[in-house]
C-alpha cells in the first residue's frame with residue numbers, strides 16, 4: 537500500500553473554520569486555530585498508524601491499527617467520544633468517526649508529492665494540502 541510516513545507542512549487549509557464551527561469548537565479556539573501553521577507527523581508501519589497534528593498552540597495525536605475500530609476521544613479539539621475505524625479504499629485511507637455528529641470522518645491520499653486530507657462532518661468539508669518537510 538501507499539506509505540504516508542513523513543513530516544508534512546500545511547500548505548492550504550480550505551474551510552477549516554466551518555469544520556471547527558460544525559464541531560462546536562469555541563470562538564476563541566477557532567480564531568487561534570484557523571491561522572495556525574500545522575505539521576503532520578505520520579508514522580506508518582504495516583497496519584499500524586500514528587498521526588500527530590502539531591502546532592504551537594496545541595497538539596493532537598492518534599495511534600491506531602488499520603481495520604480495527606477503536607475508541608477515540610478528541611481531547612483538545614471538540615472533546616467528543618467516537619468509535620473510529622480507519623481502512624483502505626484503494627490508495628486512500630478512509631476514516632469513519634461514529635458518534636454524536638453525522639457523517640463524520642476524514643480521508644488521506646497522495647497526489648504527486650503532496651498529501652491531501654479531507655475532514656468532514658455533516659455537510660461541511662475541509663480540504664487540507666500538505667507538502668513534505
Ligand code: RET
Nearest residue numbers: 569574587589591593594595596613642
Ligand atoms: C489543532 C489546534 C487546536 C485546535 C484545533 C486543532 C485541530 C486539529 C484537527 C486535527 C485532525 C486530525 C486528524 C488526523 C488524522 O489523520 C490544529 C490541533 C481544532 C482537526 C483527523
